[in-house]
Amino acid sequence: MTGNLRIWPIVLLLGIVSAxxxxxxxxxxxxxxAQPQPGTLMPGEINLHNWRFLWQELDRGRxxxxxxxxxxFIFATTIALAVCALxxxxxxxxxxxxxxxxPYFLGGLIxxxxxxTITLIIAIFIVLQxxxxxxxxxxxxxxxxxxxxxxxxxxxxxxYDTVPWEIEMAGVQDGASRFRVWWELVLxxxxxxxxxxxxxxxxxxxxxxxxxxxxxxxxxxxxxATYMYSVIQDDAKLDxxxxxxxxxxxxxxVILVYLIFxxxxxxxxxxxxxx
Amino acid sequence: xxxxxxxFTKRFGTTTVIDSMDLTVNSGEMMALLGPSGCxxxxxxxxxxxxxxxxxxxxxxxxxxxxxxxxxRRSVGVVFQNYALYPHMTVRENIGFPLKVQRxxxxxxxxxxxxxAELVQISNLLDRRPAQLSGGQQQRVALARAMxxxxxxxxxxxxxxxxxxxxxxxxxxxxRRIQKETGITAILVTxxxxxxxxxxxxxxLMRDGxxxxxxTPEGMYRNPKTQFVAGFLGNPPISFLSVTAGDTLSLGxxxxxxxxxxxxxxxxxxxxxxxxxxxxxxGTGLEGVISFVEPxxxxxxxxxxxxxxxxxxxxxxxxxxxxxxxxxxxGVATDRILAFSQDGAxx
Numbered sequence: 001m002t003g004n005l006r007i008w009p010i011v012l013l014l015g016i017v018s019a020x021x022x023x024x025x026x027x028x029x030x031x032x033x034a035q036p037q038p039g040t041l042m043p044g045e046i047n048l049h050n051w052r053f054l055w056q057e058l059d060r061g062r063x064x065x066x067x068x069x070x071x072x073f074i075f076a077t078t079i080a081l082a083v084c085a086l087x088x089x090x091x092x093x094x095x096x097x098x099x100x101x102x103p104y105f106l107g108g109l110i111x112x113x114x115x116x117t118i119t120l121i122i123a124i125f126i127v128l129q130x131x132x133x134x135x136x137x138x139x140x141x142x143x144x145x146x147x148x149x150x151x152x153x154x155x156x157x158x159x160y161d162t163v164p165w166e167i168e169m170a171g172v173q174d175g176a177s178r179f180r181v182w183w184e185l186v187l188x189x190x191x192x193x194x195x196x197x198x199x200x201x202x203x204x205x206x207x208x209x210x211x212x213x214x215x216x217x218x219x220x221x222x223x224x225a226t227y228m229y230s231v232i233q234d235d236a237k238l239d240x241x242x243x244x245x246x247x248x249x250x251x252x253x254v255i256l257v258y259l260i261f262x263x264x265x266x267x268x269x270x271x272x273x274x275x
Numbered sequence: 276x277x278x279x280x281x282x283f284t285k286r287f288g289t290t291t292v293i294d295s296m297d298l299t300v301n302s303g304e305m306m307a308l309l310g311p312s313g314c315x316x317x318x319x320x321x322x323x324x325x326x327x328x329x330x331x332x333x334x335x336x337x338x339x340x341x342x343x344x345x346x347x348r349r350s351v352g353v354v355f356q357n358y359a360l361y362p363h364m365t366v367r368e369n370i371g372f373p374l375k376v377q378r379x380x381x382x383x384x385x386x387x388x389x390x391x392a393e394l395v396q397i398s399n400l401l402d403r404r405p406a407q408l409s410g411g412q413q414q415r416v417a418l419a420r421a422m423x424x425x426x427x428x429x430x431x432x433x434x435x436x437x438x439x440x441x442x443x444x445x446x447x448x449x450x451r452r453i454q455k456e457t458g459i460t461a462i463l464v465t466x467x468x469x470x471x472x473x474x475x476x477x478x479x480l481m482r483d484g485x486x487x488x489x490x491t492p493e494g495m496y497r498n499p500k501t502q503f504v505a506g507f508l509g510n511p512p513i514s515f516l517s518v519t520a521g522d523t524l525s526l527g528x529x530x531x532x533x534x535x536x537x538x539x540x541x542x543x544x545x546x547x548x549x550x551x552x553x554x555x556x557x558g559t560g561l562e563g564v565i566s567f568v569e570p571x572x573x574x575x576x577x578x579x580x581x582x583x584x585x586x587x588x589x590x591x592x593x594x595x596x597x598x599x600x601x602x603x604x605x606g607v608a609t610d611r612i613l614a615f616s617q618d619g620a621x622x
Binding site: 164166167169170171172173174175176177180185188189 | 324325326346347348351352353355356357358359360361362363372373376377420421424
């Protein structure tokens, strides 16, 4: 009883502080299926008119939502895979191998992690243009993955640092090559970190807006974020209901991922960053 | 297989940890590298298994030079202090891993793992994971994994340090049994003199990167070369007294001991008296006051403070009640006194 009594004020306080957020989410859902009259908050009649983008073309010249969804999915998945592959190897090298200039690598990682990447956008634009990767999905993927890497490598290095040295020595003594030791003995120990990193990179890719907007403005390479942007930019007929429904559609996978992978994500937030 | 270190030198940066050390471990022998922490015993072990590169000297396995052979291709099994089992594999996979690396057939791996598990008596645990095992069981798995390749040499790095006292006693005889049964050449690194004395054929006592004395446990205990060796071996430890050697050994304050036979030195020297060589069973001779009594069940540890302020330790069977502050006059087994010069060398 006393435990419950003591916890109530905290719950109340948190409730008040997070009420605006919760109300926003609730109305996001309500208004995407039921249009309130202008000026009131009471939901009106329920219909799926706002969700029409799922089965019909909104207007000419706009790609289907499914193209954008597919692009976003490819975009986010490729980024997650690339970040995992490179971070798991680079993190190991920084944690265990006697590289020349290792302290500078580590320092560079932190600087890059803290660097406001948006200031690089012009330079990146020029580089992509020069390489012929401007307005391609591959170009944006490379840029986004590269920007995510410092975080990923740092996290993975932290996880590798917690794996006991002796496991590796034992593996070497058992006759396995250094690569095999890494692949079969060390990598399984950092799996939780790798899983969390993969999920986080996926979500980062899923929610990326500025890079696709600037570096891949064509309609063929639209991702959901830029798709939404182009819907609301359409000044001829402003349709907030439609916008909210697309927003819902866009955030559903994120919510799902969080619900399914809560445990894995806690690994990083909870204690993985002992770097 | 005989193992030989010749002029082994190891440096970390500019510090020389071990300077041209020679060591020969005979085939089938169990040798202890004993010493306080920081004496270079683990460094020696890691050089033998190939994890540390040697800065000088040669390492020979049965006459064959393996100094530059990488760790993977040395025929060495290692048991690490924390066992270093692979947490994501079952016991069966752990023991089988060295064989899997050798690309042996599945059936062959299964039968060899089975034999090994039987030797270390863990056949019923093969499907568990390391986290589900007790310390002693993990130790057995580590031992099985180190030996499944049938290495020429088995290296044990403080294998009992993480076990509780009872298990330690059990594993001590277990490891010795397995070593004898397989006839493998083994090196045990430890800082615990009891472990070294009870498990090994010979002991190499190290200090500051040098082997101070290499002898059988009994030889080293009875006949230490230096004061350091005498002080390191024996539990409870030996007591050292400063004396002036003349016609008798004078401790000051009128206390004297008879001169041991064969002692030629005179002047200020240090003598060592082991606790079992001091007590009422040797008559009288040293007068003092009991300053501390520590019951140990079967025996009692008694500290006696002499009139000159120095303390002598005795270990006695429990019998007459002894109390702190009691006045005693006990004798010393004179012929067992160890004498050292002031700088620690044996006289």
